[in-house]
Amino acid sequence: MDSIETVLFTFLISISLILILCLSSYIRFMAKLKNCQEDLDD
């Protein structure tokens, strides 16, 4: 791989890992919030 492509690849992998964590945290929180709201409604 050309150097600049390697740099882009590294940046892409890094931000992908961060965004996956971001998304999973958000989904986990929203699921918990939904459960709590359902519990409170019951």
Add this chain to the structure above:
Amino acid sequence: MYKYVAKYFIPSKVYKFCSLTAMPAFIIGMIIFLLSSYFVIYSLPADVEQQEIYRILFIHVPSAILSELIYLFLAVNGFIYLVWRTKISAIFLNSAISIGLVFTAIVLISGSIWGKPTWGTYWVWDARITSTFILLIQYIGLIALRSSFSSKQTTDQILSIVSIIGAVNIPIIKFSVDWWNTLHQNASITTSGSAIDTEMLIGLPLMLGSLLLISFSIFARNIQFEILARTGKTTAMREIING
């Protein structure tokens, strides 16, 4: 002193603060990240010796700083929890582990990719790399411990103790390049000055700032999750959710 400060860290207030700040922090962080990535990849000149590949260090170094700072944050919160039993410290501790794990993984991955053209190998068992790898295992261990006990209190106590003991690795990572003869180079930025050109140096705080903001948004969501998970079906939960 912390007990005095902790009075202001009431879970309902922290939850509300996190609700208000998580999304703006993420958006601002992503904008700065994209702009500074463009700046460090396309605007900065190539290095005389390393050519283009040195640009990887703009993601590697901030991630390394964050991975170590987050672990110190875990240890400090673990200590506060063990001494003063403040619930919010345990929530902070639990919320930061996954972020530290991801940044440590990024340090090792980006370092390996940078190492191949620079050192001629993806991996060597030198002091800096090995101690960072141990940090990764420590984070994995903390995540495994988090789901190993049925009682939240026991989990928080064990996590606090392990975090404090594990913090001994942080100065080892930091000073490994001074204490041992390693392939990894010494620190480029010291109290006596910087070995990096000023034009190139500006990229580091920009990337660090953007990653800090994105980390904060993840941290805030994790805090909200932990607060909900620890609040029973009471009016307290109704107050938290409805603000």
